Amino acid sequence: MSTKIGKPERLPITVNKPIPLTFDLGELTAFDTNPLDPTSYTSSLETCLSTTARDGAQLLINQVLTTAPLKSTPDGVFAELPDSITLLPREKPLPKPKEPTKWELFAKKKGITSSRTNSTGKMVYDEAIGTWVPKWGYKGSNKAEENQWLVEVDDKKVSRAGKDVARFDPRKLSRQERLDRIKKNERQMKKNATGKGSAVGSGSLKPRGDGVKKGKGRK
Numbered sequence: 001m002s003t004k005i006g007k008p009e010r011l012p013i014t015v016n017k018p019i020p021l022t023f024d025l026g027e028l029t030a031f032d033t034n035p036l037d038p039t040s041y042t043s044s045l046e047t048c049l050s051t052t053a054r055d056g057a058q059l060l061i062n063q064v065l066t067t068a069p070l071k072s073t074p075d076g077v078f079a080e081l082p083d084s085i086t087l088l089p090r091e092k093p094l095p096k097p098k099e100p101t102k103w104e105l106f107a108k109k110k111g112i113t114s115s116r117t118n119s120t121g122k123m124v125y126d127e128a129i130g131t132w133v134p135k136w137g138y139k140g141s142n143k144a145e146e147n148q149w150l151v152e153v154d155d156k157k158v159s160r161a162g163k164d165v166a167r168f169d170p171r172k173l174s175r176q177e178r179l180d181r182i183k184k185n186e187r188q189m190k191k192n193a194t195g196k197g198s199a200v201g202s203g204s205l206k207p208r209g210d211g212v213k214k215g216k217g218r219k
Contacts, residue, residue: 013062015055023063026084030060 022031032052040048068079100108107113123132124141134140 011054011058013058015058015062017055017059021056021059023060024084024086025064025068025081027086028060028064028081029086030056030063032056 017032017034019032019034021033023029024031032055036048036052040051064079064081068081071078071080122134122136124135125131126133126141
């Protein structure tokens, strides 16, 4: 004897609640403040809770499909969820503030500032990107003009270009000037090193104590 299994009852997709639910789509959460039916809660607790949970899930899905932007991809249709608005508690306590080192205490007492935040150090604050960048070298602030989409043209430099004014590029000129300064500094450093070495090598200084006779002390 065969028994036919009937199809499960299709529940409605529209759910009406006396108090509208609030949603946090960023967390895929629905908050239902409606009181439970005391009769169904007393007679069948599991049925009451499962029905309430099902209605909340249905309302949450309806909210996602009607308010969140949908995006179709080869893998299917996806909903772009907004940022979460629910403030969740921290799992761990806030970290304790780091105790200052002896040097930091000494520097604070003497008013010594770090070279990183000092304008005379190797770093400089770039207001355009809102961070500290090196003055020279890789991603240095001295190369800022070479990467600008609009560069001010110096009339004096244009007049020096002469016939090549049509091919005049202030970005390339700025880079070339920077390279020329580097080469000039290197030549100056070599010149200084050579001059210092010759000065030290040509001297006829004698070791300290040479030629000094060791006398006897007074009686």
